[in-house]
Amino acid sequence: MFSAFRRKIALASPIVSGSRSRRLFSTQLHNIANPPRILVTGAVGQIGSELVPFLRKRYGVNNVIASDVSEIHSSSAEGPYVQADIMKFDKLDEVIQKHDINFVIHLACVLSAIGEQIPVLALKVNTRGIENILELARINKLRVYAPSSIAIYGPTTPKDETPQECVARPTTIYGITKVYTELIGEYYHQRFGVDFRSLRYPGIISSEAQPGGGTTDYAVEIYHEAIANKKYTCFLKEDTKMPMMYMPDTLRGTIQLIEAPEETLTQRSYNLTGMSFTPAEMAKEIQKEIPEFQIDYSPDFRQAIAESWPRSIDDSVARRDWNWKPEFNLSSMTKHIISRLREKKNLPST
Numbered sequence: 001m002f003s004a005f006r007r008k009i010a011l012a013s014p015i016v017s018g019s020r021s022r023r024l025f026s027t028q029l030h031n032i033a034n035p036p037r038i039l040v041t042g043a044v045g046q047i048g049s050e051l052v053p054f055l056r057k058r059y060g061v062n063n064v065i066a067s068d069v070s071e072i073h074s075s076s077a078e079g080p081y082v083q084a085d086i087m088k089f090d091k092l093d094e095v096i097q098k099h100d101i102n103f104v105i106h107l108a109c110v111l112s113a114i115g116e117q118i119p120v121l122a123l124k125v126n127t128r129g130i131e132n133i134l135e136l137a138r139i140n141k142l143r144v145y146a147p148s149s150i151a152i153y154g155p156t157t158p159k160d161e162t163p164q165e166c167v168a169r170p171t172t173i174y175g176i177t178k179v180y181t182e183l184i185g186e187y188y189h190q191r192f193g194v195d196f197r198s199l200r201y202p203g204i205i206s207s208e209a210q211p212g213g214g215t216t217d218y219a220v221e222i223y224h225e226a227i228a229n230k231k232y233t234c235f236l237k238e239d240t241k242m243p244m245m246y247m248p249d250t251l252r253g254t255i256q257l258i259e260a261p262e263e264t265l266t267q268r269s270y271n272l273t274g275m276s277f278t279p280a281e282m283a284k285e286i287q288k289e290i291p292e293f294q295i296d297y298s299p300d301f302r303q304a305i306a307e308s309w310p311r312s313i314d315d316s317v318a319r320r321d322w323n324w325k326p327e328f329n330l331s332s333m334t335k336h337i338i339s340r341l342r343e344k345k346n347l348p349s350t
């Protein structure tokens with residue numbers, strides 16, 4: 001009876017062993033003759049709006065299909081775009097078949113601050129989204145990259161130089177869903193051979209795209225306000241140190257991980273960081289470029305979230321396994337962003 005049951009299950013969902021499946025599911029991304037066919041979910045968000053053009057430059061415009069629940073897509077991301085809700089399995093399946101997708105970059109999510117305002121939305125979008133993507137990956141033999149976050153860590157995690165492997169008991173709904181993302185991704189990898197990879201991004205800072213409702217958003221808003229109004233009211237206390245990374249490093253690190261040969265990887269989800277600083281340190285750096293800039297502080301509910309996360313991250317395992325090394329620090333990023341924002345607004349450089 002048991003063997004009949006096993007045969008039935010095997011027919012319904014063809015399970016393959018880890019090593020064979022890794023060969024089956026892996027696509028050599030840098031193979032020019034056979035480029036990947038990538039679906040990016042959440043493509044309209046902060047990371048997607050810069051990652052999509054970056055991927056298109058590397059793999060070809062028509063090989064990267066941007067998608068989001070939103071009807072509108074960024075003007076900078078010109079190329080194929082599909083409106084698709086991550087909760088709708090059949091619609092996603094249709095897009096995958098129609099565009100011959102073999103790799104999903106899953107960015108659709110609800111970030112930490114919005115997550116604490118509407119926990120049930122974050123819970124649904126962030127868990128059902130990854131479940132749908134992984135199940136589609138299992139059935140269609142797709143690769144999956146889905147970012148995690150420093151939000152997987154919580155108050156009982158070591159705060160400084162948080163190691164790759166340590167206690168991950170977050171207190172935000174967003175963090176809980178990110179732990180789930182990592183674990184379910186690892187399960188699909190071990191059980192079904194899906195090539196699942198992830199990076200635990202710190203706060204991502206960009207000059208081009210606006211943040212989408214996170215706790216680290218102050219570190220993006222501050223530059224825009226410094227240029228527009230020469231002052232900023234920060235929603236975190238001045239001494240709240242957090243791990244961060246500039247977008248060009250994020251894009252480079254993401255490509256490095258997704259293109260890394262399978263045999264070099266010792267993890268499915270890697271710690272990653274660029275720098276760590278406080279709002280006061282960031283303000284000081286901005287004042288070197290804009291001496292009149294003023295900052296004041298009015299901490300809100302996001303202070304408690306920030307205090308539950310690490311102050312700095314140990315990403316030595318990523319450095320060792322696939323040669324990760326950030327290029328920007330607080331000073332070089334600040335100079336770069338301010339000159340970029342001035343350029344966009346046709347303002348003189350000093």
Ligand SMILES: NC(=O)C1=CN([C@@H]2O[C@H](COP(=O)(O)OP(=O)(O)OC[C@H]3O[C@@H](n4cnc5c(N)ncnc54)[C@H](O)[C@@H]3O)[C@@H](O)[C@H]2O)C=CC1
Pocket residue numbers: 041042043044045046047048067068069070084085086087106107108109110111125146147148149150200201202203204205210211212213214216
């Ligand atoms: N931006 C950051 O600082 C960090 C981001 N990450 C991760 O990177 C990924 C992308 O983040 P961001 O671009 O910053 O987020 P974002 O909030 O800017 O963008 C998320 C996108 O998902 C879309 N979306 C929401 N619900 C959807 C649904 N039901 N169906 C389809 N699309 C839906 C939104 O319309 C939005 O365009 C997420 O997994 C996030 O957890 C991790 C750590 C830091």
Ligand SMILES: CC(=O)[C@H](N)C(=O)O
Pocket residue numbers: 111112113149150151174201202203204213214215216217
């Ligand atoms: C660190 C993150 O995951 C994100 N930027 C957030 O603040 O929610």
